[in-house]
Amino acid sequence: MITYKDLIFEISRPGRIGCSLPESDVEAVDLSKKLPAHLIRDEAPELPEVSELQLVRHYTALSNKNHGVDNGFYPLGSCTMKYNPKINEDVARLDGFSRIHPYQPEATVQGALQLLHELQEDLAVITGMDAVTLQPSAGAQGEWTGLMMVKAYHEQKGEKRRKVLVPDSAHGTNPASATVAGFRTVTIPSNENGLVDVEELKKHVDDDTAALMLTNPNTLGLFEKDIVEIAKVIHEAGGLLYYDGANANAILGKTTPGKMGFDIVHLNLHKTFTTPHGGGGPGAGPVGVNKKLIPFLPVPRIEKKNDLFVLNVNEPLSIGRVKGYYGNFGILVRAYTYIRTMGPSGLRQVSESAVLHANYLRKKLEPYFLSPYEQVSKHEFVLSGSKQKKLGVRTLDMAKRLLDFGYHPPTIYFPLNVEECLMIEPTETETKETLDAFADVMIQIAQEVEENPDIVLNAPHTTVIGRLDEVKAARQPMVRYEKETVQT
Ligand SMILES: *Cc1c(COP(=O)(O)O)cnc(C)c1O
16 A cells, blocks of 8 residues: 655655756846846755656556546446546547637638537437537536526516526535526425425416526436426416536436426536546536527527538627637537437437436345335435434445445435435446446445444545544645645
């Protein structure tokens, strides 16, 4: 095992060097003549001095400590950590896509614009919407973009609607985006079946209602069966229906938000459409709208005019730009590659397998963990650790114990309306053997809770760092290397 003693500062030796630079061919600059005195260091920074091989080993060791979908199962519900095919990377690296500049004249980047235009059209078909913008760089930014269009739509009609309805099972970004867009949010409680309580919803719908934001299947993995009635209630009151499609893994090729009656949809390409996800890397949250909202879409719009692809900035009702240039282009290339390699029948198969995997795993685990809802699951499912909590072991402890077996834990304590929630999304890209092995470990942990709870309460045991003081880590984070404070 690698300890801090092996880390880069400890193995540093004065004068050791990992690269050879050519002799400088410009004159040395006397910094004291160029910079104000207070900006000049008195001493050289204390950087580690190591050989190239030591440096390679250091970064390789760090990368091995990371858990990613390329080195293990990652059933993080709602976040969709499915495999990202490597062909996406090959295509994104093609010179014609990677060595272009956003300020190039349109005529010289017709291929790139064609790809964006075709991706817009594909996503419109997938969502059942009439037009799509690719600009937003995350799901949350897509939500905000959609809500700014909701606002512009009502204001154009001379109405100042201020209320956005959000079910209690919604992702936290929904109320956050609505608030940032200037709305007031009202929480709609779920019923005992985990679905929107339609009677309760009706009580809150009025002529101040700008929109309802809904995830369907919702974050409990359950399909909102009353969606047609819900859409009618909202539309009759003059409101709009917003679809949180961050995770669209259950509906590809099966149905569309358009068919369900939604007016606006955002998708997370970094969840459903296999672009890299996590580590704060670039994402993409395209937004689709139906006809009545097209005038409000962000500019520039990518359009086709007389066989040429052009950037149209001339839309008087547009909410404007929401992102520099045209979105995270490299990510859009990857999602396009995925959609085109799968084709319509491949995408339908994705949803069928995602749903099958979720229900298979749910059935294997139901004898051991409380399963709060009867309705069949879609691409993900929730369990409750409330049986285990009665024995003094929390869902958090079981999540930590999973680390000992090399699994990334599922999402925990979300959605908020399930006690001690575990939210599991196996994804379509895993094999039956992986699902079986994970189920075996979960069952073993449930047995440990009954027979040897300490092993769960003190987990993880095999990771480089054990159980952290999470409050202290959040309140007093130590993000800088300090030799004296590192335990060896
Ligand atoms: C992930 C997620 C979001 C937010 O997407 P980001 O890209 O993280 O901003 C919104 N809603 C749901 C249901 C999600 O799973």
